Amino acid sequence: MQSLLNGVLKPSPQLPVDGDFGQKTHEAVVRFQKTRHLTADGVVGAKTWAALGQPSLASAPKQAALAAPAARSAGGADAPWMDIAFGEEGQREEDGAARNNSRIVEYHGATSLRAKDDETPWCSSFVNWVMKEAGYTGTNNALAKSWLDWGETLDSPRYGAITVIKRKGAQRDAATGSSTGYHVAFYVDSTSTHIELLGGNQGDSVKRSKFSLGSYEVCGYRWPR
Incomplete structure (x- = not known):
């Protein structure tokens, strides 16, 4: 199988x-x-x-x-939003400034920014959209860092946890399209050297990515109250 x-x-x-x-x-x-x-x-x-x-x-x-x-x-049964997030894998930005993926624009609609293009950083928009689809209220904010004040803090990672990371020593991150260095996504797995996240705007698409803990710091794991 x-x-x-x-x-x-x-x-x-x-x-x-x-x-x-x-x-x-x-x-x-x-x-x-x-x-x-x-x-x-x-x-x-x-x-x-x-x-x-x-x-x-x-x-x-x-x-x-x-x-x-x-x-x-x-763990997974307690994180019903993960099935929704995985169902979006493969959504990616369109090539060219004049073309935009309408699905990513829909993600933006889950935040107050409501950007109309797929070039505006959209990791937080994706997490907001997924949580809204799952019946939860998100941050309504397009900033990844906004999730650090949402829900409750987890002392250790848990499958499906909303995870905020930051590129060490940088204000921009090409891998996540971030202009602040912050990125938010859903926790999947981790090792002593890497953390695996499912998120949007990872290589311009929705996918699972492994981030080196030597290059990124984990700012927080969050869970719905």
């Missing part, structure tokens, strides 16, 4: 083909289900297996057909 998902999803989730139904596999299943207009629950039942081009559920991984991964029940 992981191999099939790697082949049919664009961009590829690049799942390790290890038979471990973890968080990333669950997220890939949800993305696939949305592209096929199936119930996006992350459970690989008969319809999902058939949509993957397999003749029957008999050959599907048993654990996938029975339940969602433990990782999701431990």
Whole structure:
């Protein structure tokens, strides 16, 4: 199943083909289900297996057909906005100043700035839009730093946490289009050297990116009250 998902999803989730139904596999299943207009629950039942081009559920991984991964029940189920955020992966700025991605303009509509182009830094607009779609009130502010005063502080990272980072020693950051050095996105994972975030305006698009902790400082993790 992981191999099939790697082949049919664009961009590829690049799942390790290890038979471990973890968080990333669950997220890939949800993305696939949305592209096929199936119930996006992350459970690989008969319809999902058939949509993957397999003749029957008999050959599907048993654990996938029975339940969602433990990782999701431990964290992802508490962050329903993440399915919405992952559903936007691949949205990117249009080439040329005269062309604008209407979806990114829609993200801007979730803030008081309401920019009408896709060149204005839009990481906070994306987070505001996602949270609004999930039924939460955001900051209504286009500044990434505004999220440091939102919700409640987390002492440690948690899947789905709204995370504010800042480029060390710089007021601008080409990787995130930031004019202040600040960036906001959703926490996915981390190691001792990198933090992985899902966000907008990461390489001019909505995607997962790994940020070096040698180049960026984590300013805060926030969670809805």
